[in-house]
Amino acid sequence: MTNVKGILAGYSKELDSHIDKFLPFEKPDNLMEATVQYPRAGGKRMRPAMVLAAAGAVGGNKEDAIPLAVAIEYIHNFTLIHDDYMDGDEKRRGMTTIHVKYGGPTAILAGDALFARAFEVIAHLNVPDSVVRGVLKIVTRAVWDLARGQQMDVNNENGEEVTMDEYIETIRLKTSVLFAAGAAGGALIGGADSRTVDAVHEYAMLLGVAFQMFDDVLGLVGDPVKLGKSVGNDVRKGKSTVMVTHALKSIKDQSVMSEFRSILGKANASEDDIRKARKIMEDAGSVDFAVKMAEDYTRRAIAKLDVLSPGEDKEFMIALAEYAMKRDV
Amino acid sequence: MTNVKGILAGYSKELDSHIDKFLPFEKPDNLMEATVQYPRAGGKRMRPAMVLAAAGAVGGNKEDAIPLAVAIEYIHNFTLIHDDYMDGDEKRRGMTTIHVKYGGPTAILAGDALFARAFEVIAHLNVPDSVVRGVLKIVTRAVWDLARGQQMDVNNENGEEVTMDEYIETIRLKTSVLFAAGAAGGALIGGADSRTVDAVHEYAMLLGVAFQMFDDVLGLVGDPVKLGKSVGNDVRKGKSTVMVTHALKSIKDQSVMSEFRSILGKANASEDDIRKARKIMEDAGSVDFAVKMAEDYTRRAIAKLDVLSPGEDKEFMIALAEYAMKRDV
Numbered sequence: 001m002t003n004v005k006g007i008l009a010g011y012s013k014e015l016d017s018h019i020d021k022f023l024p025f026e027k028p029d030n031l032m033e034a035t036v037q038y039p040r041a042g043g044k045r046m047r048p049a050m051v052l053a054a055a056g057a058v059g060g061n062k063e064d065a066i067p068l069a070v071a072i073e074y075i076h077n078f079t080l081i082h083d084d085y086m087d088g089d090e091k092r093r094g095m096t097t098i099h100v101k102y103g104g105p106t107a108i109l110a111g112d113a114l115f116a117r118a119f120e121v122i123a124h125l126n127v128p129d130s131v132v133r134g135v136l137k138i139v140t141r142a143v144w145d146l147a148r149g150q151q152m153d154v155n156n157e158n159g160e161e162v163t164m165d166e167y168i169e170t171i172r173l174k175t176s177v178l179f180a181a182g183a184a185g186g187a188l189i190g191g192a193d194s195r196t197v198d199a200v201h202e203y204a205m206l207l208g209v210a211f212q213m214f215d216d217v218l219g220l221v222g223d224p225v226k227l228g229k230s231v232g233n234d235v236r237k238g239k240s241t242v243m244v245t246h247a248l249k250s251i252k253d254q255s256v257m258s259e260f261r262s263i264l265g266k267a268n269a270s271e272d273d274i275r276k277a278r279k280i281m282e283d284a285g286s287v288d289f290a291v292k293m294a295e296d297y298t299r300r301a302i303a304k305l306d307v308l309s310p311g312e313d314k315e316f317m318i319a320l321a322e323y324a325m326k327r328d329v
Numbered sequence: 330m331t332n333v334k335g336i337l338a339g340y341s342k343e344l345d346s347h348i349d350k351f352l353p354f355e356k357p358d359n360l361m362e363a364t365v366q367y368p369r370a371g372g373k374r375m376r377p378a379m380v381l382a383a384a385g386a387v388g389g390n391k392e393d394a395i396p397l398a399v400a401i402e403y404i405h406n407f408t409l410i411h412d413d414y415m416d417g418d419e420k421r422r423g424m425t426t427i428h429v430k431y432g433g434p435t436a437i438l439a440g441d442a443l444f445a446r447a448f449e450v451i452a453h454l455n456v457p458d459s460v461v462r463g464v465l466k467i468v469t470r471a472v473w474d475l476a477r478g479q480q481m482d483v484n485n486e487n488g489e490e491v492t493m494d495e496y497i498e499t500i501r502l503k504t505s506v507l508f509a510a511g512a513a514g515g516a517l518i519g520g521a522d523s524r525t526v527d528a529v530h531e532y533a534m535l536l537g538v539a540f541q542m543f544d545d546v547l548g549l550v551g552d553p554v555k556l557g558k559s560v561g562n563d564v565r566k567g568k569s570t571v572m573v574t575h576a577l578k579s580i581k582d583q584s585v586m587s588e589f590r591s592i593l594g595k596a597n598a599s600e601d602d603i604r605k606a607r608k609i610m611e612d613a614g615s616v617d618f619a620v621k622m623a624e625d626y627t628r629r630a631i632a633k634l635d636v637l638s639p640g641e642d643k644e645f646m647i648a649l650a651e652y653a654m655k656r657d658v
Contacts, residue, residue, distance in 0.1 A: 104415070106480060109415075109483075116476065
């Protein structure tokens with residue numbers, strides 16, 4: 001059986017030296033320190049791993065795809081820096097966030113700098129010019145969509161109730177598109193034909209939805225210690241996750257509904273409030289519903305890979321989709 | 330004599346339709362409104378004009394360079410949106426700034442979206458793939474430098490006194506690099522050889538310094554009505570402009586020096602304070618010094634254009650450099 005965590009750790013180790021190589025230290029110091037902090041800090045590195053696996057799975061040379069893997073990780077980190085500032089989050093993976101440590105302006109600029117460097121790395125890819133252009137088209141479109149998805153999320157968190165379809169569209173834009181751009185870009189660099197590039201793109205779009213949906217589940221019922229953050233924050237923000245939308249449609253008892261609504265969006269909800277809201281959603285079958293829906297997306301994602309020849313990179317991509325649903329962090 | 334304002338107005342009109350064409354309205358509405366506001370609002374459009382003029386001046390087809398002109402204008406506007414938020418400015422060209430109208434998160438995202446779209450437009454340039462890669466290298470490097478320059482400016486405004494050389498380096502990074510990327514990119518699209526691309530790049534780097542230095546002069550001695558903003562804000566921020574640095578080295582009288590220092594960096598300095606500081610700098614010869622220095626940069630910029638064959642686009646580029654020093658706004 002494919003050891004996803006082990007393979008991710010291997011990719012992560014390989015990437016670390018390249019992450020630094022493409023971020024030479026220039027003036028001013030405070031901007032550079034802010035720029036390198038998140039990329040150096042690690043994380044699951046799922047996105048860059050997907051770039052490399054896709055390049056290999058289509059029969060290409062993974063080495064050629066390393067700069068794109070780094071660029072996708074920079075883009076992911078640029079969005080984290082900006083998101084943390086927007087959300088006013090003070091901690092990420094146990095570290096003080098950039099805007100708290102260096103101030104808001106530096107957080108904005110560090111994100112912008114990483115964004116620019118990501119595309120500079122793409123410009124220098126050691127592949128034919130036509131492939132650079134193709135990768136550029138895919139990745140620029142993804143970043144445009146990321147901004148749209150993040151704005152939808154902001155609007156949603158400002159209490160605008162959305163339908164389940166709208167929430168899934170938000171996830172697609174906010175999370176899936178970068179997975180998909182990485183996978184499709186990797187496949188393109190690996191020399192895949194357009195049908196294969198499209199299939200790999202769709203795989204990653206579906207996987208991204210499953211990943212984010214299960215992330216929402218963990219954010220409610222996960223272990224705060226393992227996650228490194230408190231649970232229930234989506235409830236406090238009144239976010240229309242799949243679980244919340246399902247519960248609002250399913251709860252029949254008016255007193256339960258009014259209790260649920262009284263906690264939803266309550267910024268200072270206590271841990272006891274969160275436990276109550278969680279219990280209400282569990283009783284309404286909303287958590288199971290979200291897990292099943294995520295599983296369904298995972299299955300559909302894996303089916304898209306039928307176009308690929310068998311091999312260990314394909315196996316890893318299948319296992320990565322399953323891992324999105326099995327992880328505890 | 331070349332009518333710079335008239336030619337700029339002509340380019341501006343031509344660009345307007347393209348500015349909109351490359352920004353199709355997608356969801357969510359608030360992000361899209363925030364994204365289009367600055368690009369639609371106009372301004373001097375010096376940067377895109379320089380892209381087109383450079384393409385023409387090297388004997389190329391200006392039509393091919395229009396998307397890059399638009400992309401450079403998007404990048405300029407993305408930096409304005411982020412800068413206005415960082416600086417807490419409430420007005421730009423008489424309009425309410427994005428972060429005031431739509432909130433800080435939307436200002437960050439609208440900037441990010443414009444940034445992404447700029448590079449998407451570059452990806453779709455109707456030129457050979459090798460030229461796309463060349464333009465991408467030039468422009469991504471410029472945006473990285475813009476972030477560095479802006480951070481230096483933030484550090485400077487936070488009261489960190491800098492030398493004149495450091496201030497000029499800040500201007501180069503904050504202002505010149507985007508002029509230069511536009512000019513060099515335009516020349517590249519126009520089919521110029523690398524020696525010509527480099528010369529045009531240097532022309533625009535020097536012009537950018539002259540432009541910003543004269544902008545600082547206008548920000549002290551200009552007409553607030555014509556400028557559409559109050560004067561003396563650099564003094565209030567304690568910014569080490571060329572004039573301030575010169576004055577600090579030149580003032581001999583200790584009582585004058587202590588009065589000057591008491592106003593410099595005084596956030597709530599009155600108009601009377603500003604008049605006093607201005608008088609002190611004028612008496613110390615600091616305003617004349619800055620104007621002469623800017624004129625010298627203009628001369629050096631124009632000399633770089635010797636490599637170009639005579640023609641109306643070259644004439645416009647020369648006149649544009651002179652205009653940077655003659656304008657009143």
